[in-house]
Amino acid sequence: METKIVLGIDGNSIIVARTIGPCQKEEIARFELDELVDLIQYRYATPWNSGKDALEKLFYILNEIFAIYSVNPEIKKEDAIKNIRFRIHENINK
Numbered sequence: 001m002e003t004k005i006v007l008g009i010d011g012n013s014i015i016v017a018r019t020i021g022p023c024q025k026e027e028i029a030r031f032e033l034d035e036l037v038d039l040i041q042y043r044y045a046t047p048w049n050s051g052k053d054a055l056e057k058l059f060y061i062l063n064e065i066f067a068i069y070s071v072n073p074e075i076k077k078e079d080a081i082k083n084i085r086f087r088i089h090e091n092i093n094k
Contacts, residue, residue, distance in 0.1 A: 009062050033059065 006025065008015040012033040017025040031039075037052040061084065068080050075083075 009059070009066060011063075012059055 004019045005028075006017050006019065008017060008025075010030070014031045014036065015027055016029040016031070017027050020026050033052070033055060037055055040055065041047070064084050065080065068075060068083055
């Protein structure tokens with residue numbers, strides 16, 4: 001069986017995992033938000049505040065994508081994008 005490396009989101013961290021079969025994954029590493037910000041700052045000379053702000057916003061969006069597909073795995077991507085843009089899944093703009 002082919003082993004794959006996958007990335008997952010868990011709150012404010014990125015998990016690196018290895019597949020161990022069709023339904024199992026083994027966590028290899030976990031990168032916290034501050035560690036990711038530090039990598040962005042070091043690699044791209046981005047100010048810490050700016051890098052953290054952008055990364056936090058990305059995490060919010062990724063968590064919203066995860067939440068939408070957790071509730072409805074059959075949702076079309078276009079509908080998911082619309083829901084995120086207008087925060088429909090949170091009953092804010094209804």
